[in-house]
Amino acid sequence: MTKLIYAFGRGRAEGDARQTALLGGKGAALAEMSRIGLPVPPGLTLTSDVCRQFYEGGHVLPAGLMGQVKAGLATLGAQTGQRFAGTTAPLLLSVRSGAARSMPGMLDTVLNIGLNDETVVALGANSGDPRFAFDSYRRLLQRYGDTVMGVDQGVFEEIVREACHDAGVESEAGLAASALKSLVARFKAAIEAEAGMPFPQDAHTQLSGAISAVLSSWMSSRAIAYRRLNDIPEMPGTAVTLQAMVFGNRGRHSATGVAFTRDPSTGERRLYGEYLPGAQGEDVVAGTHTPLALTDAAPSSAERPAGRSLARAMPETFKAFAAACDRLERHYRDVQEVEFTIEEGRLWILQTRRAKRTAQAGLRIAVEMVDEGLINEREAVSRVDPASLEHLLHPMVDPNGAVDVVAAGLPASPGAAAGEIVFTSEEAMARAAKGIATVLVRPETSPDDIRGMNAAEAILTTRGGMTSHAAVIARGMGKPCVTGAASLRLDVEAGRLTGGGFDLKAGDIVTLDGSGGRVLAGTVEMIKPEPSGAFARLLGWADTIRRLRVRGNAETPADARAAHRFGAEGIGLCRTEHMVFEGERARLMREVILAPDEAGRRASLAELLPLQRADFVELFEIMQGQPVTIRLLDPPLHEFLPGSEEEITEVARGMRVPAERLRRRIAELGESNPMLGHRGCRLAISYPEIAEMQAQAILEAATEAAARTGAPVVPEIMVPLVSLRRELDFVKARVDAVAEAVAVQTGIRVEYLVGTMIELPRAALRADAIAETAEFFSFGTNDLTQTTLGISRDDSAAFLPDYLREGIIERDPFVTIDVDGVGDLMRMASERGRAVRPELRLGISGEHGGDPASIRFCEEIGLDYVSCSPYRVPIARLAAAQSAIAAEAARLSHKDV
């Protein structure tokens, strides 16, 4: 029979840190901490096999499990000198979930299992604190009633409200032992009334009920949603840890808290955290109380006065805790989030895990740990999520701009964002669907708000601290968040948020300054921050590791400069249509389109030539001899013509042509499916003079730029939308003829390449034939995805959400390459193309070029470079390095076999 239960505690354990799949993150961490001698309350971990069997068996605990648990508890009792279900020295248990990957707040926890009408008395007597005993008992009833017996939490809250009112106190913290005792009686009656059965007095019944409830929470809709959002697989499920209770609510010298071994927001190397005296762990996480800081260095607020830090309140215990944290960070070689409880001055560590951190912190920590000798450069590069770099380049409030501060709170997640105020997650999602940016304002957030938080641009809570649910989740999502803005008065029902002289309602715009912990009225000036020194160092290391080259997609000088500044090694995609969409260029382009014949088109193109040439000269100068891939005109011609009747009138006036003529031409050029219409190389074949003008502008510009800078440019002329080799032959022949003419005219022969975008399935399939003519391929994965899957990106919003909801697809294929379909074609095209032309240069220039998962695939199939928007270039550099590391690991493990 499989071993279903692993014991830990007292310097020993049956498992270790590596067994997270079996024991869950929590179980594995507790085992590991036991092994290295940290003070961990002893306990038993039920493996994730129990969860699997629970679901396979139809939500029934595996046969024999409770027998094994009983045996384990007997040993536990012997260690602690207590007895589970005993009446004199009762052993009380916490029952906690623990999945392989952390799902904060998603799964249920039940504390104080083992308390009943008898043991509560024993606990009160043994501790000499009946109030504490009844507080613990009412907590059990409240949580058990909700989690295990399905009684609405509101029922208990109402009773608490009444009791507080009767006693004339503000919260349950003010209730005396006798009041708590009567609260317990009312809770029990309420449970029996609501659930139709009494709260079980039998400790073993409590225990099996709690275990089942924790296991069931694995399949709650919010847990499923969270897993989907975070790419967490369904199986193995959660482990369950039963652990001897220690009490942070046992009097004045007790407390509970959470700490980070470094600041998770900035990455600064200092112990950082919060605690609540006289409380149990759930009080911290729930965000219902604003906790105190661990040290005096932490930011303070109205609700968190300075001077009440743990370091000051219990210096000895704090010192022990700081030492434990240091030990843990060095042991795990990474920043840890540590949960602890102090019971009557004695420190217990309840959990440690890899700390979530902001992008900024992650970067700083990785680089500083290299400096400290904790990790090496490759590890540092591997540890930073490339996508997180984007947040570092996200806007922040301009320190020199004028602002109206509505309120101050805690800087829970950095960055700044503006949006319409919404008071519910539903509203955040509804507006997001319409493309409206929102700021979600809540008293506190709960796991039910995950999707709303995801939909909002930023999150503001009036309660909670820096480790509250809202703070943790927002940091994970990279969204600005301010918590504990207690000066604001929030009335969700009425849809009002007042404070600082402002009276705000849903739809009003606010800006959240997550780095400064401020709520600002309206939209304020923001700036793009300059990347830090750590940023440059990490990317420098990445550059020495990666094989893939990284280029930027750019056509304006500003974008080209940005790409260059962010480390692009060339331009992978210059969309020439973007260079003629405006002003004089647009007017000339429209003349080309309206011209009655080729001669007319050539006349307007001749005027466009010097403008295009000047644009290219500037681009080449900025790129200083690096490769520049220029795509010939791609979109259907109607995209250059006005759309609305108003625009038509205006453009016609500007061009001095009758509006009717313009209207007729627009009608002629109208298409049923423009994506599959008269565009790309099809334009060059119908109107070769356009491609000829562009080729001339490019080649003349290359000559001119080389003369000016001394760095010869080798332009790569890219023919779009090819599916037949003869299309490319046709266009290349014209480009070559133009090149010859330019060479004769200027006396300088410019080196250049002619290649194509691989963006149609047929091009991928016939890459062998196409490579006979093409000197490079650039995968246009946007269009390749559209055609391979038959999905118009512009129309996909009508059904892709249904697909995600139904689990038919896991990721938007326009964000991450559909490896099985589109990827199959890319692999085929690479192989077939290189079979014909081994030196064929291969790149990617769709949106996927900046997506880390897609970059990983590009590394796998051996592309030469990826190209993406300038702001994603750093991400691509890092992702490329991680891909190289992963590919090497794959090669090594392959060698082993």
Added chain:
Amino acid sequence: MTKLIYAFGRGRAEGDARQTALLGGKGAALAEMSRIGLPVPPGLTLTSDVCRQFYEGGHVLPAGLMGQVKAGLATLGAQTGQRFAGTTAPLLLSVRSGAARSMPGMLDTVLNIGLNDETVVALGANSGDPRFAFDSYRRLLQRYGDTVMGVDQGVFEEIVREACHDAGVESEAGLAASALKSLVARFKAAIEAEAGMPFPQDAHTQLSGAISAVLSSWMSSRAIAYRRLNDIPEMPGTAVTLQAMVFGNRGRHSATGVAFTRDPSTGERRLYGEYLPGAQGEDVVAGTHTPLALTDAAPSSAERPAGRSLARAMPETFKAFAAACDRLERHYRDVQEVEFTIEEGRLWILQTRRAKRTAQAGLRIAVEMVDEGLINEREAVSRVDPASLEHLLHPMVDPNGAVDVVAAGLPASPGAAAGEIVFTSEEAMARAAKGIATVLVRPETSPDDIRGMNAAEAILTTRGGMTSHAAVIARGMGKPCVTGAASLRLDVEAGRLTGGGFDLKAGDIVTLDGSGGRVLAGTVEMIKPEPSGAFARLLGWADTIRRLRVRGNAETPADARAAHRFGAEGIGLCRTEHMVFEGERARLMREVILAPDEAGRRASLAELLPLQRADFVELFEIMQGQPVTIRLLDPPLHEFLPGSEEEITEVARGMRVPAERLRRRIAELGESNPMLGHRGCRLAISYPEIAEMQAQAILEAATEAAARTGAPVVPEIMVPLVSLRRELDFVKARVDAVAEAVAVQTGIRVEYLVGTMIELPRAALRADAIAETAEFFSFGTNDLTQTTLGISRDDSAAFLPDYLREGIIERDPFVTIDVDGVGDLMRMASERGRAVRPELRLGISGEHGGDPASIRFCEEIGLDYVSCSPYRVPIARLAAAQSAIAAEAARLSHKDV
């Protein structure tokens, strides 16, 4: 050195019938006829290598060629007792083109080479007929001046007109010898004036000039157009045959003509042809004279009085000719088109070739030749062009309908068609581009009219016979044609056509009855003919040979019945959207679309259910137990909503909803690229209730139809636009659930299959995964072509013509499968699908399913069936048989290797 010249004549020859690529059709036939002892004037054939070298050398005859020719001519002279360029017994030559495949009238011919001012006198003296000698000389001058020296034909025609006027005769036939002599002098002067140099008196100069001109005509624009239209490759080019002249214009006992060994229009086994007494061959082909019939059995007309047949005029010679024709047909085992000349009572055969024939004739001939033991059934099946069968099913004039006869002419090509009168080929093309049907009316047609004839629905000429240019080409194109309608007065300049009491102008509608040789006013009643017995017999043979099954695409009872009648073995594609596009069904469908929620949709679907079910019951009954593939709703929902403002108002009124609501929904559903939008299985995933209703209707109908007919139907439920296996899983789960419910409700469990269309590249690539769920694949090659090539069929007219013109593609990929691209995906899908599910049923249901070349490919990759529109089912049956024969031949030849 390569042998460039092949001699023939007098019972011997250096080549034979198989060498058509080298000697051209004509050279090979002349060699073969010489070998089998038929009376052929001796000659020399310059091989197609000469043509290749001519073009490779820059339009220069190969060095040494004329020396070899001279030597050959010496031998020829010895055989005939004449001498080329000799003055006493001059040898005269015809110089004719001869490509491997016949290109009637496309290439140049020059007769009477060798005549000059001296030899014309000798020819007159030797023949005792100076008039004949000068007639031959003026023919040489006229043709040589035009073809070799570039003098406009009009110049000569004008001189002839003047000469006739001076002599008071109607045509050159009336000119006496002296008048012809003076005509010759004027022709020579005209040539010198127009060409800037005199007509060459040197026979060898004449000869090399004529050879160059014939070779040059290979690249004339009309020859290039003809080759493109008829899929004739450019190389090898044309051979050139130099042959001793025989004279059909040498007095009363001379004649020239063309005969078919069977009637090329009906296929009837009788010698059929025309001749012109006292004329040279060019007079027959040019259609400028209406010739006489060979036998009295031929139809007569005003210009062709009965009783003047060759059989009656020269009975002995006719008998010899008939015997030669019979010999040729048996020798070639196929119907021959034979050119002959009678010189002073002596028969000469000048050419034989496989006769062009109408679809009807081809079919009848193939079947009758099997009956006659000339060929076997497989050969018969191989000989009939499947595409030609379509013509047999084309309309004919209803014999019971009322008609107004404008004129009677010769029934030159069968079938009937109506259209607007046009008087020029340009106009025919211009109107065809707008989708307007036309009847091209010309005095006679020339090779320059080919494209106009192709654009017109039918062709009418006022001159010419049944073997005129118009007749031959129209039969080849399968278009109705009436020739020699001499009672009509045609004024092309004025755009008037008068006769029979009608005064018609361009744009007026006429119907041409090509089978009856009648011109009818307006549009008349037409009927679809019942296929003949030969049709059924040939297809019966095809059915025993083919491996591929053939199904029809049908959703209406009429189409299903037609498919069944034409031999379809099931329905391969029933497009359910076509069943709800009209009437009550359309109204309910619109209700579904406008419903605010699922409950509303279900309510309207419940009303639609019995209507759909009844439709399916009828379909199943018609198909009598044969398989029926039903595709679930495919088009985007906006296709069911009205388009114009007028329709919106009307539909809104009919539905009793505000027009504004309808308008809003239409706007919501609008798409940028509907082809790639919210359609196919994407609808079933967003609105599963629609697919559920359809599945219920299908399964209940199957139960009902089986009960009624006793023939159980196994419906094949087809899910469209799948690209992910999970899409199919999703829909199949719903279909299975409905099937279970129907089984429970009716107590009868219907067998059914669930499969998918493979119409997206990703589906083809991931066919392995999809085949785990799908029980059949049907290739939707229309959409697969659109996505693989990235071409919207609806928009392709803007550029595909450019592609065809530039030679970038050879065939419209929507007509014939793009084997290299789309075909590659089909092959991949078949292999990957069958690797997972060996019994996977594979079919095709796009337009390509009825295209012979595409069917050939389907045979190659081993599909189980093709499905096409009902009227193409016979074509598919025949093409499938031919594909099987070809596949077997390929296997055998592969075994040889």
